[in-house]
Amino acid sequence: MTDASAQPQTSKHSGSLLEQDARTRRRNAKEARFKAYGIAAILVGVLALIVLLWAILSNGLPAFQRAIVQVDMTVTQEEFDAAEGTLFKTKEYEKLFVTALSSQMMAAGIDANFEGKALERLLGKVGGTIRAYYRENPDQIGEVVTFDLAAASRIDRYLKGSLKREDIGPDNRFIQPEDFDVADAMREAGLLKQVFDWNFITGVDTGVDNPGGAGIGASVLGSFFMMIVVLFLALPIGVAASIYLEEFAPKNRFTDFIEVNISNLAAVPSIVFGILGLAVFIQFMHLPQSAPLVGGLVLTLMTLPTIIISTRASLKAVPPSIRDAALGVGASKMQSVFHHVLPLAAPGILTGTIIGLAQALGETAPLLLIGMVGFVARYPDTFLGGLEGPNSAMPAQIYNWAARSDPVFTEKAWGGIIILLVFLLAMNIIAIILRRRFERRW
Amino acid sequence: MLDDQQLVDRKVQSKEAKIAARGVNVHYGVTHAIKDVDVDIDHKTVTAFIGPSGCGKSTFLRCINRMNDTIDVARVTGDILIDNENIYDKKVDPVQLRAKVGMVFQKPNPFPKSIYDNIAYGPRIHGLAKSKADLDEIVEKSLRRGAIWDEVKDRLNAPGTGLSGGQQQRLCIARAVATEPEVLLMDEPCSALDPIATAQVEELIDELRQNYSVVIVTHSMQQAARVSQKTAFFHLGTLVEFGETGQIFTNPQDERTESYITGRIG
Numbered sequence: 001m002t003d004a005s006a007q008p009q010t011s012k013h014s015g016s017l018l019e020q021d022a023r024t025r026r027r028n029a030k031e032a033r034f035k036a037y038g039i040a041a042i043l044v045g046v047l048a049l050i051v052l053l054w055a056i057l058s059n060g061l062p063a064f065q066r067a068i069v070q071v072d073m074t075v076t077q078e079e080f081d082a083a084e085g086t087l088f089k090t091k092e093y094e095k096l097f098v099t100a101l102s103s104q105m106m107a108a109g110i111d112a113n114f115e116g117k118a119l120e121r122l123l124g125k126v127g128g129t130i131r132a133y134y135r136e137n138p139d140q141i142g143e144v145v146t147f148d149l150a151a152a153s154r155i156d157r158y159l160k161g162s163l164k165r166e167d168i169g170p171d172n173r174f175i176q177p178e179d180f181d182v183a184d185a186m187r188e189a190g191l192l193k194q195v196f197d198w199n200f201i202t203g204v205d206t207g208v209d210n211p212g213g214a215g216i217g218a219s220v221l222g223s224f225f226m227m228i229v230v231l232f233l234a235l236p237i238g239v240a241a242s243i244y245l246e247e248f249a250p251k252n253r254f255t256d257f258i259e260v261n262i263s264n265l266a267a268v269p270s271i272v273f274g275i276l277g278l279a280v281f282i283q284f285m286h287l288p289q290s291a292p293l294v295g296g297l298v299l300t301l302m303t304l305p306t307i308i309i310s311t312r313a314s315l316k317a318v319p320p321s322i323r324d325a326a327l328g329v330g331a332s333k334m335q336s337v338f339h340h341v342l343p344l345a346a347p348g349i350l351t352g353t354i355i356g357l358a359q360a361l362g363e364t365a366p367l368l369l370i371g372m373v374g375f376v377a378r379y380p381d382t383f384l385g386g387l388e389g390p391n392s393a394m395p396a397q398i399y400n401w402a403a404r405s406d407p408v409f410t411e412k413a414w415g416g417i418i419i420l421l422v423f424l425l426a427m428n429i430i431a432i433i434l435r436r437r438f439e440r441r442w
Numbered sequence: 443m444l445d446d447q448q449l450v451d452r453k454v455q456s457k458e459a460k461i462a463a464r465g466v467n468v469h470y471g472v473t474h475a476i477k478d479v480d481v482d483i484d485h486k487t488v489t490a491f492i493g494p495s496g497c498g499k500s501t502f503l504r505c506i507n508r509m510n511d512t513i514d515v516a517r518v519t520g521d522i523l524i525d526n527e528n529i530y531d532k533k534v535d536p537v538q539l540r541a542k543v544g545m546v547f548q549k550p551n552p553f554p555k556s557i558y559d560n561i562a563y564g565p566r567i568h569g570l571a572k573s574k575a576d577l578d579e580i581v582e583k584s585l586r587r588g589a590i591w592d593e594v595k596d597r598l599n600a601p602g603t604g605l606s607g608g609q610q611q612r613l614c615i616a617r618a619v620a621t622e623p624e625v626l627l628m629d630e631p632c633s634a635l636d637p638i639a640t641a642q643v644e645e646l647i648d649e650l651r652q653n654y655s656v657v658i659v660t661h662s663m664q665q666a667a668r669v670s671q672k673t674a675f676f677h678l679g680t681l682v683e684f685g686e687t688g689q690i691f692t693n694p695q696d697e698r699t700e701s702y703i704t705g706r707i708g
Contacts, residue, residue: 251514321551325614327512329564329621330541339563340553 056417062160063415066197066212067151069123069186073100074144075134083131090127093134094119097126097147101191108189121175122182123149151192153212153408155183159194162407200415204377205397211408214401216416218376222292222391223361223423229296229387230303230360235353237300238307245308246315247337266305273302274366282370290371290390298370299360306359310352314345347438354431358424364395372396394420460485460625460655461506466520468501468510475501477679479520483625483672488647488656490670490687492663494702497676499659500548503627506657507543508536524625541568544623548630550610552602552617557594560602560613561585564621580620588616589646608639615646619654626650628658632665644669663703667691675699 015021020028075083075096083092098119119126126149134141150156154175157163165180186192203215249255277298281287287294318341326336342349367373373396380386392400394416401413461483468476476498483489491499501510508529510516521528529539541564552560561581562571571577581598585591590612594605602613611631618626628647632640647669650656660666666673667687674684675696683690683699694700 319551321547321549322553323512324509324545324547325551325553325617326563327509327540328507328545328547329567329617330537331563331567332537335567339567344554 056414056421059411060414060416060418062162063200063411063418064197065160065194066199067156067159067192067194068148069101069151069192071097071101071104071147071149071191072144073097073130073147075130075141077141080134080141090125090131092127093130094125094127097130104191105186105189108191110185110189118176118179118182121179122152122155124152148195150212151183153406155179155192156212157408158183159187159192162411200412201419204379205375205392205400206377207375208404208406211404211406211412214409214412216394216397216412216419218379219392219394219397219416220419220423221379221386222295222372222376223393225292225386225391226296226299226393227357227361229293230299230357231353233296233300234303234307234356238304238353238356239311239349241304242308242311242315243337243342246312247341248333262305262308266309269365270302270363271365271369273298274369276301277366278369288388288390290374290392291388292372292391292393293387294370295367295372295393296387298366299363302363302366303356303360306356307349307353310355311345311349314348314352315341317348318344347435350434350438351431354427354434358427361423361427362395362420364393364399367393367396368399373400375400394423459483460487460524461657462523462526463502463505464521464523466502466505466518466522468498468505468519469517470501470513471515475679476505479681481674481681481684483655483657485655486651486653487672488651488658488670489672489674490666491657491659491674491676492661492666492702493676493682495661498679499674499676500629502676503629503657503659506625506627507540507545509540509545511536541621542623543625543627544618544621546611546614546618546626546628546631549634550607550614552605552610552613554601554603556599557585557602557605557613558598560617561620564617568621570622584616584620585613587619587650588612589642589649590616606639608635608642611635611639611643612646615643615650619650624654626654626656628656630659630661633661640665663691675702677702 079096083089086092154163168175168177183192200215202217204218206214277294281294281297282289322340323336326340372392374390376392380389398413398416401409459482463479463481466476466479479502493499504510505518505522510518558581561584562577565571565580571580590609632643647656670687673687673690675682677698683696
């Protein structure tokens with residue numbers, strides 16, 4: 001026999017399988033530790049998410065509610081004519097309103113004597129609103145009309161709990177301690193209540209004199225127009241570029257160079273795209289400032305690399321056997337791509353596009369540079385006006401509100417974040433649904 | 443165990459060369475994959491390419507319908523003539539060529555579409571059917587030729603990817619014959635199939651011989667002996683021996699062929 005058998009060999013695995021040796025114990029301990037680290041990391045992430053959501057919801061949800069005073073009043077033709085005949089017309093309407101309010105409060109068993117100042121502290125100047133209503137709807141004269149009038153922002157905050165009675169000194173000129181008693185009484189009588197604030201979703205930005213009336217609607221529209229521009233530019237350009245690079249382009253140094261640069265472009269900070277847009281689109285091409293069109297162009301540049309990278313990845317994921325099969329039956333390169341490869345890559349392309357759009361939707365920095373942070377107090381009139389007229393966008397509007405001093409605007413900023421997140425969430429859900437629906441197996 | 447008598451019976455009747463390759467060389471980058479191959483492939487004949495892995499038989503097969511064009515680094519020199527026309531001529535469009543030279547791949551690769559659309563795709567893009575009825579007829583005829591009609595006639599709208607492996611491969615063969623090619627290339631068509639499906643496909647290949655010249659690459663020498671009339675043995679990129687299947691398997695001229703057939707190399 002050979003030399004090897006001369007020396008008795010002891011097996012390395014001589015121990016019993018029923019007990020673990022030291023090495024196995026160490027390995028198992030290592031694995032257990034690693035799992036614990038992983039769970040801890042997930043817990044930290046979940047905790048951060050919970051804190052974030054709690055902060056956003058607790059601060060932002062009140063923005064969706066507002067306090068209104070609901071009063072039924074009837075103005076007769078004589079009263080209308082008399083009021084229109086005086087010099088201070090709104091004052092007359094205010095008097096009529098006070099009479100109506102007082103009688104309703106009396107009916108509810110509340111004894112409150114209103115003077116003009118108290119009314120102004122609670123409701124602001126209501127005469128103008130009421131006069132405008134009757135001038136526009138003369139047929140309502142003599143009928144019972146229910147007015148929903150926005151309560152003053154301090155009453156609003158008092159009802160939401162963010163303004164306490166103790167915070168107000170007796171020399172405050174906006175609100176007096178006894179106003180709280182009136183507000184409480186009106187609330188009990190059902191005259192003062194909190195309702196869902198549609199105006200926050202549909203309205204436009206307002207100045208500091210009316211923070212409660214500010215809405216995010218116009219900026220939603222601005223964001224929408226930007227997304228249209230991005231979708232109609234970035235999707236075709238991005239998909240065409242990726243199909244060419246992935247399926248047709250020869251693999252040489254030049255295409256390698258392009259590929260590296262696309263990846264680099266994806267990592268460029270968005271503010272750089274903003275200043276590029278300012279220099280090229282506004283200063284060189286003289287496109288209008290603050291326009292969603294320019295915002296969309298800048299965001300297109302920013303979104304393109306994302307779309308190209310995800311499209312190329314999903315094209316790569318289509319098995320080569322499908323291309324072979326198509327070429328094998330005599331399809332041209334283009335037929336094989338458009339008939340077979342592209343449909344299979346579509347879910348990935350759509351997902352990448354929607355993720356890119358969602359990223360663009362939340363982008364703020366480039367918008368600051370091209371002037372989309374202005375004060376936008378009206379909706380665009382036409383589609384073209386929506387594209388090239390000045391507007392803001394959701395994140396820019398949120399930034400704008402957060403920078404204002406009135407706490408009501410801060411609350412609006414939090415509310416705006418909720419709306420922005422709802423849009424992002426909706427887009428991501430659409431991406432998931434599209435992926436599920438179009439996904440095919442091979 | 444091959445029966446000599448049977449092999450002699452299968453001698454080729456047709457003598458016209460369908461495909462003639464002259465001095466074909468293929469380079470993959472710096473690798474010289476095919477070295478100076480000359481071969482004549484007869485019409486209405488099954489020709490088998492055998493040889494150890496990496497010997498270049500699949501590469502050579504892919505030269506016949508210019509599938510190597512799709513690989514950037516592949517470079518083909520030499521001439522391959524089909525019906526006396528050089529397919530590597532500059533004027534030849536590979537797409538048109540591939541309609542004439544069909545191909546079946548190693549792994550069944552039906553399109554992720556319905557069985558009907560799998561077959562109808564080729565005729566559609568080549569404009570072979572004038573009407574829906576025409577197309578229906580082509581689909582049925584092709585599926586019958588693929589020996590799969592009876593299994594799928596009731597579910598033509600079911601996805602082709604839902605069939606079993608053997609059925610998928612027969613579907614791919616039916617898809618290849620739907621465009622009415624004259625040459626059918628098969629790259630190890632049975633390597634992913636079980637013995638029963640393999641037997642069905644082999645039977646099918648024998649029937650296809652009536653209309654096409656079939657070139658089949660196979661790892662299984664038994665398969666080559668069962669289905670082919672001519673056999674070419676490739677080794678390290680060169681064509682070592684080419685001749686009647688019976689002669690290659692019973693009386694090889696080259697000792698490398700003999701070594702491979704008897705299992706000493708490969």
